[in-house]
Amino acid sequence: MSKANAALSVTPFCLEAWSKLRLQAVEQALSDWVTDETPCGLDHGAPADLVAAMRYAVLDGGKRLRPLLVFAAFEAMNLPTASVGHAAAVRAACAVELIHAYSLVHDDLPCMDNDVLRRGKPTVHVQFGEASALLAGDALQALAFELLTPMDGSVPPEMQARLCALLSRAAGSAGMAGGQAIDLASVGQPLTERQLRTMHQLKTGALLQCSVLMGAHCADAPLRAVQALRDYGAAIGLAFQVVDDILDVTADSATLGKTAGKDACNDKPTYVSLLGLDASRHHAQELLAQATAALNDGGLAEAQALHALADMVVNRVN
Amino acid sequence: MSKANAALSVTPFCLEAWSKLRLQAVEQALSDWVTDETPCGLDHGAPADLVAAMRYAVLDGGKRLRPLLVFAAFEAMNLPTASVGHAAAVRAACAVELIHAYSLVHDDLPCMDNDVLRRGKPTVHVQFGEASALLAGDALQALAFELLTPMDGSVPPEMQARLCALLSRAAGSAGMAGGQAIDLASVGQPLTERQLRTMHQLKTGALLQCSVLMGAHCADAPLRAVQALRDYGAAIGLAFQVVDDILDVTADSATLGKTAGKDACNDKPTYVSLLGLDASRHHAQELLAQATAALNDGGLAEAQALHALADMVVNRVN
Numbered sequence: 001m002s003k004a005n006a007a008l009s010v011t012p013f014c015l016e017a018w019s020k021l022r023l024q025a026v027e028q029a030l031s032d033w034v035t036d037e038t039p040c041g042l043d044h045g046a047p048a049d050l051v052a053a054m055r056y057a058v059l060d061g062g063k064r065l066r067p068l069l070v071f072a073a074f075e076a077m078n079l080p081t082a083s084v085g086h087a088a089a090v091r092a093a094c095a096v097e098l099i100h101a102y103s104l105v106h107d108d109l110p111c112m113d114n115d116v117l118r119r120g121k122p123t124v125h126v127q128f129g130e131a132s133a134l135l136a137g138d139a140l141q142a143l144a145f146e147l148l149t150p151m152d153g154s155v156p157p158e159m160q161a162r163l164c165a166l167l168s169r170a171a172g173s174a175g176m177a178g179g180q181a182i183d184l185a186s187v188g189q190p191l192t193e194r195q196l197r198t199m200h201q202l203k204t205g206a207l208l209q210c211s212v213l214m215g216a217h218c219a220d221a222p223l224r225a226v227q228a229l230r231d232y233g234a235a236i237g238l239a240f241q242v243v244d245d246i247l248d249v250t251a252d253s254a255t256l257g258k259t260a261g262k263d264a265c266n267d268k269p270t271y272v273s274l275l276g277l278d279a280s281r282h283h284a285q286e287l288l289a290q291a292t293a294a295l296n297d298g299g300l301a302e303a304q305a306l307h308a309l310a311d312m313v314v315n316r317v318n
Numbered sequence: 319m320s321k322a323n324a325a326l327s328v329t330p331f332c333l334e335a336w337s338k339l340r341l342q343a344v345e346q347a348l349s350d351w352v353t354d355e356t357p358c359g360l361d362h363g364a365p366a367d368l369v370a371a372m373r374y375a376v377l378d379g380g381k382r383l384r385p386l387l388v389f390a391a392f393e394a395m396n397l398p399t400a401s402v403g404h405a406a407a408v409r410a411a412c413a414v415e416l417i418h419a420y421s422l423v424h425d426d427l428p429c430m431d432n433d434v435l436r437r438g439k440p441t442v443h444v445q446f447g448e449a450s451a452l453l454a455g456d457a458l459q460a461l462a463f464e465l466l467t468p469m470d471g472s473v474p475p476e477m478q479a480r481l482c483a484l485l486s487r488a489a490g491s492a493g494m495a496g497g498q499a500i501d502l503a504s505v506g507q508p509l510t511e512r513q514l515r516t517m518h519q520l521k522t523g524a525l526l527q528c529s530v531l532m533g534a535h536c537a538d539a540p541l542r543a544v545q546a547l548r549d550y551g552a553a554i555g556l557a558f559q560v561v562d563d564i565l566d567v568t569a570d571s572a573t574l575g576k577t578a579g580k581d582a583c584n585d586k587p588t589y590v591s592l593l594g595l596d597a598s599r600h601h602a603q604e605l606l607a608q609a610t611a612a613l614n615d616g617g618l619a620e621a622q623a624l625h626a627l628a629d630m631v632v633n634r635v636n
Contacts, residue, residue: 046496047491050499111447112449132499134427138421138489139495141456142486142489142493142495146486149479160482161475164467165468169460173364173365173369177453178457181364181457184449
């Protein structure tokens with residue numbers, strides 16, 4: 001190991017500092033792109049009240065875990081930050097966050113979870129009405145694919161196509177939307193651990209896994225790294241949901257920024273109801289170990305942001 | 319003109335026969351692609367009940383105007399039907415229909431138009447419940463972008479990227495979803511003709527125009543033809559809505575396959591309420607003339623299917 005590398009490896013990695021810069025870039029880009037400015041070549045921009053609901057749903061809130069995963073995977077490939085891939089990674093980071101944001105807006109609607117509080121604020125339908133929330137969610141999903149397909153030559157078409165392919169599959173009926181449908185159908189139903197895992201792999205895991213795969217694709221990652229990130233994404237995707245289930249019973253609404261205790265109240269099957277609290281905590285730590293092993297086995301042992309994000313997913317308090 | 323061409327030009331064009339073959343291909347492709355089969359490389363397919371709602375929303379119904387416009391524009395460029403572009407056109411035709419279908423599912427929901435009848439059948443939320451209808455719509459939008467981004471090499475990545483760019487912009491906040499938001503906000507409001515036109519350009523026009531542009535792009539159409547199709551699409555997009563407004567007051571529910579008289583009942587601004595019935599009919603014919611002129615001026619005078627579809631849009635009875 002060279003002296004420079006030795007020095008690097010003993011510098012403690014600070015996830016907070018690493019995240020801060022990237023989150024600033026994401027917040028700025030989202031604010032620039034979720035807008036009612038008239039796009040070039042069109043007669044009309046989006047109506048202002050629809051855009052207001054979209055901005056409310058997207059800006060100033062959330063952990064931005066998915067964008068951070070895009071950047072962490074992208075940077076693990078050690079491309080220069082001024083590359084074409086970096087411009088694509090910023091778009092991918094924002095696009096996956098738009099999909100996540102739309103899913104929350106629709107999930108909170110009265111016909112779904114009927115939730116009134118999200119990130120400590122009234123949910124979108126409480127603030128803007130149900131119909132506007134529905135349309136804002138629909139428009140956010142479309143906007144995600146707009147962001148991935150800039151017509152200014154800033155992202156190579158092959159990369160645009162692959163990013164759209166990854167995101168649409170992760171968001172759709174064999175991904176997030178499919179997981180939500182299983183969730184919906186399973187209220188009050190006894191599920192096996194295997195069924196519960198399938199639901200969460202689709203509902204939450206698909207989009208988290210997609211985040212790291214999009215980041216890797218923006219950096220033209222080699223196959224070995226892509227496979228490692230696939231396994232890493234699957235492990236933290238499931239871990240995220242196990243921890244969500246734990247927090248639903250152990251944290252209060254103020255800490256969560258959303259209504260605590262909803263799952264038990266709604267008679268939803270969870271890891272805690274299935275395995276108990278202690279076994280759920282143990283399972284989350286096992287999944288963290290799997291994520292770490294995937295990185296180490298795939299030649300990504302030095303990818304500090306990916307390691308730190310996995311740790312954050314499992315050991316978070318909200 | 320050669321003898322062969324002269325013979326062609328006197329053969330009367332039969333839209334019904336032309337449409338029949340293309341509709342069979344679209345129905346088959348939609349049935350194959352809206353499925354719960356596990357996609358290659360994934361552990362799980364989509365849940366069966368979600369797919370059932372998606373299929374109900376998409377199959378066996380509708381005029382399929384948008385897919386027919388894709389094919390008509392594609393064929394106007396005279397590429398061989400076995401070309402790569404043709405495979406892309408089939409995907410584009412299905413993708414735009416999925417976007418249209420999802421918009422109807424969401425539009426029919428109680429928080430929007432609260433409609434119980436569509437294409438002569440109970441609407442999706444009546445049949446499957448509101449939450450399933452919401453998710454089926456969401457999943458259909460994602461599936462549209464899946465169809466445009468096959469990972470099997472069957473469509474060149476540049477074409478995939480451009481098709482996603484066109485469709486996402488037509489579906490989103492400065493397109494269809496934006497038009498629906500204006501529609502929502504305008505109930506009971508007096509609109510000028512200009513405001514009404516803007517609403518319809520976004521709500522209906524954007525996706526119809528996108529259909530012909532996607533078809534043209536699949537055939538690598540020259541700029542002059544693209545511009546002609548842009549004008550043609552704008553004219554028939556608006557005409558479609560003018561005629562919809564006319565039929566809402568002149569046709570009965572059985573003919574329409576949906577509830578007639580809804581607009582007046584909901585106090586929605588329409589061309590008929592703004593201009594009166596006669597002037598609306600006259601305006602529809604003007605728009606047909608504009609569409610025809612756009613084709614003729616753009617070197618597409620021989621594009622019989624495009625001419626016939628414009629005529630059908632304006633002179634339809636349901």
